[in-house]
Amino acid sequence: MHSAYVDVHCHLTESAYELDLAAVIERAASRGVTQLVVNGVDPASNRKILEMQQQYPTVRAAVGIYPIQAVSRHLSELPMPIEVLQDPDAEIRFIAEQAQAGTIVAVGECGLDAHWLGPETFAEQERVFLALVDIAKQQDLPVIVHSRKLEMRTYELLRQANPARVVFHCWGGRVKQAIEIAQLHPGWAFSIPANARRNGAFEKMLRELPETSLLTETDSPYLSPQPATRNEPQNVVDTIEFLAALRNWKVETAKDLVWRNFCRIFAT
Ligand SMILES: [Zn+2]
Numbered sequence: 001m002h003s004a005y006v007d008v009h010c011h012l013t014e015s016a017y018e019l020d021l022a023a024v025i026e027r028a029a030s031r032g033v034t035q036l037v038v039n040g041v042d043p044a045s046n047r048k049i050l051e052m053q054q055q056y057p058t059v060r061a062a063v064g065i066y067p068i069q070a071v072s073r074h075l076s077e078l079p080m081p082i083e084v085l086q087d088p089d090a091e092i093r094f095i096a097e098q099a100q101a102g103t104i105v106a107v108g109e110c111g112l113d114a115h116w117l118g119p120e121t122f123a124e125q126e127r128v129f130l131a132l133v134d135i136a137k138q139q140d141l142p143v144i145v146h147s148r149k150l151e152m153r154t155y156e157l158l159r160q161a162n163p164a165r166v167v168f169h170c171w172g173g174r175v176k177q178a179i180e181i182a183q184l185h186p187g188w189a190f191s192i193p194a195n196a197r198r199n200g201a202f203e204k205m206l207r208e209l210p211e212t213s214l215l216t217e218t219d220s221p222y223l224s225p226q227p228a229t230r231n232e233p234q235n236v237v238d239t240i241e242f243l244a245a246l247r248n249w250k251v252e253t254a255k256d257l258v259w260r261n262f263c264r265i266f267a268t
Pocket residue numbers: 009011039109219
């Protein structure tokens with residue numbers, strides 16, 4: 001199979017794409033971005049992604065529970081307008097069923113967050129996260145991980161659970177730690193967002209991470225390369241061009257490398 005550009009973390013279920021989802025997916029495909037791993041955050045997005053995967057041949061489903069949703073029923077004030085998840089365990093069971101049925105390519109988005117959430121939520125965040133990591137581990141699927149402001153705690157839990165395939169999405173911890181983690185865990189990877197040209201840490205990760213631990217993502221509609229605009233999966237092409245420039249490679253070399261990492265970690 002020819003190499004493709006890959007976006008391992010995007011949220012195409014967001015209302016930002018309500019009017020032109022087909023055009024967004026088509027624009028990506030026309031530039032060779034033909035692997036879009038759409039990540040779920042709650043019951044509604046998880047189900048929508050499973051439908052989207054039926055409809056669009058380049059969409060791959062990842063289903064998960066975002067840290068805020070995992071604890072939303074305990075919050076007196078929601079940090080953003082989301083639907084409160086009353087029964088995370090029912091959703092954990094749903095995700096386990098999908099993993100067993102082979103309808104998903106990864107478990108995620110899931111993980112820990114201390115940017116929006118306080119310490120009183122940490123125990124429950126960890127419980128839900130570990131349940132999802134366990135599903136990924138049981139079914140030998142990658143787990144796509146959010147670790148905002150709790151990067152080393154997230155790593156510690158993963159190190160103990162030891163799933164074979166991990167994708168750290170949008171790592172905000174120290175670059176040195178990411179490099180150490182990548183060296184210690186060859187099956188694990190870091191997906192670099194499309195705003196890397198504006199972010200010194202992501203630039204450093206593109207430059208210095210072990211080759212086998214590099215993946216690309218957009219987190220669309222968030223983290224656009226142009227501030228205050230909607231992001232799109234097609235923007236991973238620019239990250240690959242940037243990676244090639246930083247390492248003095250041809251663009252094709254960078255594209256092939258990330259493609260091989262994707263095939264290995266997502267076992268496609
Ligand atoms: Zn995300």
